Amino acid sequence: MQDIIISKTIDFVKETLKNAEAGHDWFHIERVFKTAQTINETEKADQLIVALAALLHDIADPKFNGGDEELGPKVAEDFLKSIAVDQSIIDQVKLIIQHMSFKNSFDEVKFSSKEMEVVQDADRLDAIGAIGIARAFTYGGFKNRVLYDPEIKFKEYLDKEGYKNTTAPTINHFYEKLLKLKDMMNTVSGKAIAEERHQFMLQYLDQFYKEWEGK
Ligand code: ADP
Ligand code: NI
DSSP states (O other), X not given: XXXXXXXXXXXXXXXXXXXXXXXXXXXXXXXXXXXXXXXXXXXXXXXXXXXXXXXXXXTTOGGGTTTOSSHHHHHHHHHHHHTTOOHHHHHHXXXXXXXXXXXXXXXXXXXXXXXXXXXXXHHHHTTSHHHHHHHHHHHHHHTTOOSOOTTSOGGGGOOTTSSOOSSOOXXXXXHHTGGGGGGGOOSHHHHHHHHHHHHHHHHHHHHHHHHHTTO
């Protein structure tokens, strides 16, 4: 039964995200889904809730839907109802989707569950390491940003939210967000994977600056 629910959800997400941009496409969802399962081998949270939340967490990203924060949870709920998933499971999945983003982690009202910790770690892991670097430069290209500008210190770009800006070079994003994620991990296995990916990014930045200087 669980397998059927999961496979129907996979089909729905693939179809819904078929025109999504590269940072939030089906392959991002698939990586988060797999990483969440890897983390959950040790965490042992509810498998169905972890799977459904991982699959549906970016189903209607507010960034691409006029800032509507409620659309994603609603699309997820409508779909899960249509395939007759128990309301108690739907409620859990909705809460996870509502509270998962980096932005919401600064909210005053916090929701947490073991399942959410697992899926949030998996999503954050996809923003760091080799894949995270690729996603950052893809996003930067999409926004027509320069790779790096040695004249511009990243701190000058931080607004009061502390991580968002509109024009900063892509390298700044490492300092605004990517290098902070390691210390925001929830689970022990998530932390271990994050540590490895973090070291890889530091090494990448060293090499980047070296090459920038023509060395
Ligand atoms: P997520 O959906 O994983 O919570 P975001 O929607 O904030 O994260 O970002 C999606 C991807 O785009 C991530 O890999 C993130 O690092 C990257 N990204 C977001 N903002 C920027 C930026 N200002 N510069 C470069 N990359 C960015
Ligand atoms: Ni995501």
